[in-house]
Amino acid sequence: MSSFKKRVPSAQTSLPAGCRLSAYNGQVLISTGIPSLDDILGGGLPLGTILLVQEDRQTSYGQLLLKYFLRQGVVAGDKCVVVSGDERPEAIMRSLMGIAGEESSSSQVQQGVDSRDDNEAKGDNRRVKKSGASAEDEDDEDSEQGRLKIAWRYSGLKKFESGVDGRSLPVISSRVNKEPSSSDGSVPTPNQIPFCEQFDLTTRISARALETADTTLIDSGDLLRHISVNNQEIAGSDLDDSENENEDDNPSAAEIVSNQPDLYRNVLDKIRETVVNGGFSTTLVKDPLAPLPAPGAVNLSGRHVCRIGINSIASPSWRSKTPQDLYKFLHALRGLLRFSFGAAVITIPAHLYGTVDQRHATDGSTTSPYIHRLEQLCDASVRIESFAGALTNASSAASDYHGLFHVHKVPVLNALVSSSTKLSVLLNGSAKGSGGQSGGSGRSGGSSKGVNNLGFKVRRKRFTIETFHLPPEGGVGQRRTSAEPSSSAGSLSDRKTGSSATSSSTPSSFSRRDVGASSGSLRKPLGGSNVNSNNSGSSSSSSNNNNNNTINARGKVDIHSVPGASGMARKMMGLPPVGIQGAVTSSCSTEGPDSSGHQHVHGHGHGHGSLSGKVTTSNSSLLDF
Amino acid sequence: MGYASLEPHLPSSHALLPPGTYLSISDTQASDGNFLLHHFISNYIKADHNVVLVGLAGILVHYTMVGRKLGVNLTTAKTKGTFYFVDGLTQLTDYAAPNKDFLIKPTEAKQSGEQRPTTSPSQSATTPSSSTSRPTQRTATPVATAPTALPVVLSYSPKLLDFYKVLEDLIKNTVSKNNVKEKQLCLILDDLSVLLNCGWPCRDVMGLVRYLKLLVAKFNGSLITLVHADAVLAEEVPQDGLVKGVFYEADYIIDVRDLDSGGSRDVHGQLSMLHGPRYLLRQRAGHVKENDWPALTLHYKILDNNVEVFAKGYSSGVL
Numbered sequence: 020m021s022s023f024k025k026r027v028p029s030a031q032t033s034l035p036a037g038c039r040l041s042a043y044n045g046q047v048l049i050s051t052g053i054p055s056l057d058d059i060l061g062g063g064l065p066l067g068t069i070l071l072v073q074e075d076r077q078t079s080y081g082q083l084l085l086k087y088f089l090r091q092g093v094v095a096g097d098k099c100v101v102v103s104g105d106e107r108p109e110a111i112m113r114s115l116m117g118i119a120g121e122e123s124s125s126s127q128v129q130q131g132v133d134s135r136d137d138n139e140a141k142g143d144n145r146r147v148k149k150s151g152a153s154a155e156d157e158d159d160e161d162s163e164q165g166r167l168k169i170a171w172r173y174s175g176l177k178k179f180e181s182g183v184d185g186r187s188l189p190v191i192s193s194r195v196n197k198e199p200s201s202s203d204g205s206v207p208t209p210n211q212i213p214f215c216e217q218f219d220l221t222t223r224i225s226a227r228a229l230e231t232a233d234t235t236l237i238d239s240g241d242l243l244r245h246i247s248v249n250n251q252e253i254a255g256s257d258l259d260d261s262e263n264e265n266e267d268d269n270p271s272a273a274e275i276v277s278n279q280p281d282l283y284r285n286v287l288d289k290i291r292e293t294v295v296n297g298g299f300s301t302t303l304v305k306d307p308l309a310p311l312p313a314p315g316a317v318n319l320s321g322r323h324v325c326r327i328g329i330n331s332i333a334s335p336s337w338r339s340k341t342p343q344d345l346y347k348f349l350h351a352l353r354g355l356l357r358f359s360f361g362a363a364v365i366t367i368p369a370h371l372y373g374t375v376d377q378r379h380a381t382d383g384s385t386t387s388p389y390i391h392r393l394e395q396l397c398d399a400s401v402r403i404e405s406f407a408g409a410l411t412n413a414s415s416a417a418s419d420y421h422g423l424f425h426v427h428k429v430p431v432l433n434a435l436v437s438s439s440t441k442l443s444v445l446l447n448g449s450a451k452g453s454g455g456q457s458g459g460s461g462r463s464g465g466s467s468k469g470v471n472n473l474g475f476k477v478r479r480k481r482f483t484i485e486t487f488h489l490p491p492e493g494g495v496g497q498r499r500t501s502a503e504p505s506s507s508a509g510s511l512s513d514r515k516t517g518s519s520a521t522s523s524s525t526p527s528s529f530s531r532r533d534v535g536a537s538s539g540s541l542r543k544p545l546g547g548s549n550v551n552s553n554n555s556g557s558s559s560s561s562s563n564n565n566n567n568n569t570i571n572a573r574g575k576v577d578i579h580s581v582p583g584a585s586g587m588a589r590k591m592m593g594l595p596p597v598g599i600q601g602a603v604t605s606s607c608s609t610e611g612p613d614s615s616g617h618q619h620v621h622g623h624g625h626g627h628g629s630l631s632g633k634v635t636t637s638n639s640s641l642l643d644f
Numbered sequence: 645m646g647y648a649s650l651e652p653h654l655p656s657s658h659a660l661l662p663p664g665t666y667l668s669i670s671d672t673q674a675s676d677g678n679f680l681l682h683h684f685i686s687n688y689i690k691a692d693h694n695v696v697l698v699g700l701a702g703i704l705v706h707y708t709m710v711g712r713k714l715g716v717n718l719t720t721a722k723t724k725g726t727f728y729f730v731d732g733l734t735q736l737t738d739y740a741a742p743n744k745d746f747l748i749k750p751t752e753a754k755q756s757g758e759q760r761p762t763t764s765p766s767q768s769a770t771t772p773s774s775s776t777s778r779p780t781q782r783t784a785t786p787v788a789t790a791p792t793a794l795p796v797v798l799s800y801s802p803k804l805l806d807f808y809k810v811l812e813d814l815i816k817n818t819v820s821k822n823n824v825k826e827k828q829l830c831l832i833l834d835d836l837s838v839l840l841n842c843g844w845p846c847r848d849v850m851g852l853v854r855y856l857k858l859l860v861a862k863f864n865g866s867l868i869t870l871v872h873a874d875a876v877l878a879e880e881v882p883q884d885g886l887v888k889g890v891f892y893e894a895d896y897i898i899d900v901r902d903l904d905s906g907g908s909r910d911v912h913g914q915l916s917m918l919h920g921p922r923y924l925l926r927q928r929a930g931h932v933k934e935n936d937w938p939a940l941t942l943h944y945k946i947l948d949n950n951v952e953v954f955a956k957g958y959s960s961g962v963l
Binding site for chain 2: 283284343346348351353355357387391395396427433435436
């Protein structure tokens with residue numbers, strides 16, 4: 020026949036289900052189940068890569084990311100390999116979330132946007148608005164918190180977007196249109212499987228979905244027990260009786276090492292076995308000398324993807340033979356995955372390896388060397404810092420967020436620059452309204468610079484990562500009644516401070532006033548200088564807390580430390596960006612006419628009884644430096 | 645031809661390093677120094693010299709794809725015999741070799757299948773010899789589907805010396821195959837830190853570097869290595885020792901790091917071109933031309949298929 024052939028429409032059809040090609044470098048991507056995380060990674064997690072998730076302390080958002088990843092795999096019909104030591108992998112699989120609108124799909128379709136959660140509603144509202152249906156909008160906006168309605172004429176304007184709407188990307192097959200068809204109960208064809216499904220955290224995965232899911236569960240705890248039993252048998256048969264060894268008080272170090280089960284290696288072998296036997300490998304099954312098939316060139320529609328989720332690796336229940344075990348594990352896993360249709364998400368309780376120094380724990384620009392070296396061996400690395408477990412008082416600053424989201428590394432594959440530099444909305448910040456030169460820090464991942472601070476929030480149907488921004492001063496409903504720390508122009512509040520100091524003439528509080536004014540003027544040039552020594556930072560922030568509490572009761576505006584939001588705060592204050600050193604402690608307090616209250620506050624705040632202005636002045640200035 | 649704007653700042657005669665020198669590149673996590681390696685790879689390949697690339701952190705596809713963007717076809721270079729890739733990602737550690745026999749053995753090359761799962765040092769001592777004998781076997785067998793050069797099969801051994809021997813045989817083989825005298829050789833180790841991470845002590849890694857340096861100097865070649873030198877890691881003694889060690893051995897040092905002032909969209913980081921101790925020795929001996937390698941600090945920005953290097957403050961975003 021002639022060599023002319025009609026070109027098959029696109030590679031899209033030949034991709035495995037739930038995959039798409041990167042718009043930048045043609046990499047095959049799979050979804051992490053979270054649209055905004057996909058965005059950060061440059062459209063999705065590339066096949067053959069490892070994403071390291073550094074867990075938060077005291078909360079389990081890290082595991083939630085893992086669950087999204089696995090759940091998306093179940094939707095797409097991928098192979099899911101779950102490795103867990105602390106929790107039974109079956110329990111993790113069983114506790115996966117359900118698909119949003121699965122059980123009440125018919126009513127969902129009829130009601131439209133109403134039953135969606137608020138965040139989703141924003142996205143949909145914009146569309147509905149264009150089509151003219153505004154009644155539902157009103158209902159939604161009333162119920163919606165944190166949405167400021169200034170005047171009707173502004174409602175037509177585009178909303179300031181700090182996050183990523185999963186649907187806004189044209190590449191993602193929009194599920195809204197397909198929802199009626201797929202919810203009819205018809206089995207979705209691979210093309211219909213959305214790149215990223217929407218999940219509902221209030222529901223559990225249906226039993227049917229769990230049955231059909233192709234999973235391999237590896238309980239590293241069981242495995243460890245299994246190995247150690249085997250090892251003991253071997254040791255007993257080969258060397259001596261195991262009892263004999265136990266009696267021996269101090270066996271040689273080498274003996275201990277040789278008897279230690281090599282858990283990581285066994286886990287890796289299990290994973291390798293799954294990958295190879297499941298046909299996910301691109302090299303090992305076939306002739307190893309054949310040239311590598313370029314992804315997309317071959318017909319991949321029959322293939323599935325192997326998703327490897329490892330929960331809390333290197334937690335205390337994982338025992339390693341040598342300190343290098345985990346490094347070698349990751350290195351070999353990466354080598355394995357690069358030649359297979361698979362990707363891995365690994366969560367690690369990084370805080371267990373953190374240094375004692377509190378700064379390391381709170382500001383996130385630095386991690387412990389151990390974790391840092393792990394990051395070198397992974398392709399992407401993110402860190403979750405939830406406010407619940409944070410030692411800072413950022414939670415009071417931004418109540419809509421559940422925590423901060425740090426991106427340490429993004430995958431750079433087959434290209435000089437990472438695709439997220441090109442495509443990511445969240446990482447670049449250029450696509451959306453936030454200013455060009457944000458106070459990026461050393462923690463910005465890959466080569467994508469000018470990074471915004473990111474925060475995440477968990478809604479019922481969406482885990483969103485957004486550009487971290489502070490709420491409007493005082494919030495919407497509680498304006499003027501609560502004193503939520505928010506950042507406004509520091510110079511403005513300083514001016515207020517000065518003016519209130521001069522206007523009030525209560526003699527008893529004169530010295531205090533003096534202090535206020537002088538410290539205010541002192542602070543003015545330093546409004547956002549976030550260079551604080553650790554000690555003074557913590558002490559002043561604690562004093563700020565006290566300030567905050569008392570002032571709250573009196574209904575005054577108070578601007579205080581906003582840790583983690585320093586870049587943002589600086590930007591809002593109109594100051595040039597400075598590399599983030601740590602938690603900002605830019606404290607400016609606005610004093611009202613109530614002098615006694617103020618006096619009390621300062622006295623309390625700085626730990627002085629009431630008195631000498633000079634001393635307190637120097638003190639406060641010290642704190643500010 | 646690599647990155648045109650970087651070229652004038654390098655000590656290059658026709659875009660190559662002077663033979664017998666050692667360039668050490670250090671980078672940080674936020675600013676990956678990988679792009680410099682691609683620069684040298686493409687330069688050497690374009691000039692039709694030999695390149696031996698040891699990919700400990702990346703696979704061949706990665707380098708090929710980037711090479712394509714830089715206008716170099718590594719696949720044809722591989723066929724021609726000027727480019728060699730040593731896969732250090734899948735075959736480096738003992739973890740890479742499964743200790744269970746669930747793998748389907750490749751039918752064509754039984755020898756390589758037997759070689760792979762070696763974990764004992766005694767057996768791995770035989771690997772170099774067998775890997776050198778491989779090319780003759782390969783050319784003899786008509787089944788050779790892949791026209792690629794010899795796939796060097798690394799096998800784990802606790803001693804890094806075996807790793808060196810594999811490389812030594814490979815390099816000797818390369819040079820003897822196309823024995824044109826004026827051809828230069830470039831040995832690139834992508835990421836020495838991986839060796840450290842995978843459990844080899846710093847002393848051994850340093851020994852490897854020293855051996856390789858002497859080796860390539862014999863064959864009219866130069867050595868380029870990359871290490872991660874993050875400030876966080878400086879607390880660790882072996883890591884710190886490695887960074888200082890490679891700097892001590894180096895003729896030239898390029899230190900890649902992100903800006904002190906934080907990130908920027910137009911400037912991705914800064915390159916510090918530094919003189920290594922060996923350079924100073926050679927300078928004292930009078931072997932170095934004037935202005936061979938001016939020590940200076942530059943800024944860079946990585947683009948799709950190029951890297952812009954410019955003096956501080958001369959970013960296109962500023963001007």
